[in-house]
Amino acid sequence: MRLLPRLIPALALSTAPALAAEAEKPAFLVKAEAFPAQEAARGLTGIGERIAFRAHEEPFLVVATVIFVLAILHTFLAVPITKYAHRVQHDHDEKVKDDPDHLKRVSFKGTVLHFLGEVEAIFGIWVLVLLAAMTWMKGAAAVTGYMMGVNFTEPLFVVIIMALASTRPVLRFAESCLRLFARLGKETPAAWWLSILVIAPILGSFITEPGAMTIAAMLLGRKFYRLKPRPLFAYGTLGLLFVNISVGGVLTNFAAPPVLMVAQKWNLSTAHMLTHYGDKAVVAILLSTAAYFAFFRNDLKAMAAQVPDTDGDGISDWTQRNTPVPLFVTITHLLFMLATVVFAHYPPMFIGGFLFFIAFSKATQHHQNPISLKGPILVGFFLGGLVIHGGLQGWWLQPIISSLGEWPLFAGSTILTSFNDNAAITFLASQVEGLTPALKYAVLAGAVTGGGLTVIANAPNPAGQALLARYFGDGVSPLKLLAAALVPTIIVAMCFMLIPDKSAHASENPPAVVLPEH
Numbered sequence: 001m002r003l004l005p006r007l008i009p010a011l012a013l014s015t016a017p018a019l020a021a022e023a024e025k026p027a028f029l030v031k032a033e034a035f036p037a038q039e040a041a042r043g044l045t046g047i048g049e050r051i052a053f054r055a056h057e058e059p060f061l062v063v064a065t066v067i068f069v070l071a072i073l074h075t076f077l078a079v080p081i082t083k084y085a086h087r088v089q090h091d092h093d094e095k096v097k098d099d100p101d102h103l104k105r106v107s108f109k110g111t112v113l114h115f116l117g118e119v120e121a122i123f124g125i126w127v128l129v130l131l132a133a134m135t136w137m138k139g140a141a142a143v144t145g146y147m148m149g150v151n152f153t154e155p156l157f158v159v160i161i162m163a164l165a166s167t168r169p170v171l172r173f174a175e176s177c178l179r180l181f182a183r184l185g186k187e188t189p190a191a192w193w194l195s196i197l198v199i200a201p202i203l204g205s206f207i208t209e210p211g212a213m214t215i216a217a218m219l220l221g222r223k224f225y226r227l228k229p230r231p232l233f234a235y236g237t238l239g240l241l242f243v244n245i246s247v248g249g250v251l252t253n254f255a256a257p258p259v260l261m262v263a264q265k266w267n268l269s270t271a272h273m274l275t276h277y278g279d280k281a282v283v284a285i286l287l288s289t290a291a292y293f294a295f296f297r298n299d300l301k302a303m304a305a306q307v308p309d310t311d312g313d314g315i316s317d318w319t320q321r322n323t324p325v326p327l328f329v330t331i332t333h334l335l336f337m338l339a340t341v342v343f344a345h346y347p348p349m350f351i352g353g354f355l356f357f358i359a360f361s362k363a364t365q366h367h368q369n370p371i372s373l374k375g376p377i378l379v380g381f382f383l384g385g386l387v388i389h390g391g392l393q394g395w396w397l398q399p400i401i402s403s404l405g406e407w408p409l410f411a412g413s414t415i416l417t418s419f420n421d422n423a424a425i426t427f428l429a430s431q432v433e434g435l436t437p438a439l440k441y442a443v444l445a446g447a448v449t450g451g452g453l454t455v456i457a458n459a460p461n462p463a464g465q466a467l468l469a470r471y472f473g474d475g476v477s478p479l480k481l482l483a484a485a486l487v488p489t490i491i492v493a494m495c496f497m498l499i500p501d502k503s504a505h506a507s508e509n510p511p512a513v514v515l516p517e518h
Contacts, residue, residue: 025149026142028058032395050399060137064130064392071126071389072419075119075455075478082117082474085110119455119475120378120466123385130389150388154257154423154459156347158210159373159380160340160354162463165207165214166376167361168369169325169333174200174215189307190293190300192223197240197289201248202282204460208341209249209256213460216241217467225471227303231480233296238468238476239452239484240292244285246422246451246458247492251278254344257423257459258447262430266440276501277445284495288488325367332360375466382462383421390424397425402432406442410497413446414489418454418482422447445496452485454478 035054044050055062089110115121134143164170178195185191196219204212224237249256252270253263262268293300336357343349361368397416404412417425429435429443451458455465455478465476 024141024145026138026145028060028138028142029146029149031058032061035395036398045403047399047403050403051396054395054399058395060134061392061395063133063137064389065396067126067130067133068389068393070129071123071385072456074122074126078117078119078122079475079477081113085113085117086474088113117475118378119469120382120462122382123389123456124381125385127385127388130392146391147388150391152384152387153345153347155380155383155387157340157344157350158383158459158463159376160350161208161210161337162214162376162379163354163371163373164333164337164340164357165211166218166467167333167371169330169367170337171215171218172325173330173334175219178219188300189224189227189303190297192219193237193300194289194293196220196223197237197244198285201241201244201285202251204245204249205251205255205278207255207337208344209245209458210460210463211337211341212248213241213245213464214467216245217464221468221471224303225468227306229299229303233299234471235477235480235484236292236296237484238464238472239481239486240288240488241452241464242458242461242481243288243452243485243488243492245460245464247281247284247448250281250448254341256448257421258426258444258451261423261427262440262444265430276441277448277496280495280499280501281448281492283499284488284492287495288491291487291491323367329364329367333357336360376463379462379466383459386421386456390420393420393424394428394431397428398431401425401429401443406438407497409439410442410446410449410493413443414450414453414493417447417450417457419456421456422451422458441501442497449489449492449496453482453489455481 032054035050035057038057039045039050039053042053044053089107092107092110116125131143131147134146165174178192178199179187181195181199182191185194196216200212200216200219203215207215220237220241225234229237246256250259251274253259253268253273254270259268259273336353339353340350343353358371361371397420400412400416401409413425413429425447426444429440435443452461455461455476469476
């Protein structure tokens, strides 16, 4: 037994080189990095011929993309699978309802089907298929090397910021701020609906988009969805929320994931974002929300009757836990959120801060609601799976991005965002050398424009869907979400591309001034 203290460090030191070797970048990724130079040497310039060349040189990348496409198709089947899971569980409950052993009430088949129908679990499930294929085709060392190279900072950050933003003190503070605007409309459902869908997305430029999404979704649940809007209105609001959050974070250079990917390399300051993107984003949010408000105004008017004014002060009375939260508790929560945003790129810092926050929340438990980590962890699982898959899609995305003009690039970026996280689109664009200011503008504007079309288009979307899914019966339909987000997406596209922006379309090298001859 005395040998163990000496033996364990020795074993650790002896295995360290092996672990380091296993964590080296896989050969297929090193090979993929050489594709542009090889294509230039062969004179390959067309999108199709470049993708065909890459597919021939590294077939595993094709397999990875096929698996990713299957995962996307799986998301469209999530609602039917969930319905079937409920039916299987119901049939099982009927079969064992007279059995005294309550443990037999758990249906293995129904539970597995329910898990397969969880949108937040789908990409993680298909990661297992991807890693199995990678192991079979490239070996276990390639799996270790690839996984160690994946950046999980964004999923971890979203988990922490969701948990913080959903706490009672933060929600009450956000609700108090939005109430200042809702009071202008006597706190009717319409007033809250407008306040949440306009103000919260713009706040996303300061508290980050995931934080804004969490607050907006939870307040919409309290002030809107609990009044049971008809399905068309429910989906319309969700689609509008996703689009507004996606564009609302571009007033600064640190709050939106697609902006973060290029801010440093393209030298995008907050002032630049505000004057070239933020102004158009605010106009788009106002126009989109006004259009949906006009279309659904009768629904909102009917909802007002469901929230009575019992004290006769002309303001709708919303029943909820109203015990006050001490100011120091609220301020401390906001400081924890601020620290998390400041250290958003440093997981040891914001995770360590969250552990201190948990201790503080326990000490002030009488002012808190129970903190549920299930939702944030599921969303983190979703995003973790997405970044694993997304890291292997650059082989076909990069030739498309680097071969398009301004308008085609804007349209392509908007469409491709629907099938991949918009941060991945801008990251790949940042690797392309020689992009003009107009092309940089087009790809970034397109990425944020398409961020509301699907749940995988923007990192905060899974958080919103996880918080609001219970109001959509068996789950959110991807096709209905796409249809609901289409109109505001078109409005955003028009604002970004039709409102003149001379600076964004200026040449990198302006012509020299020629002095007249004397």
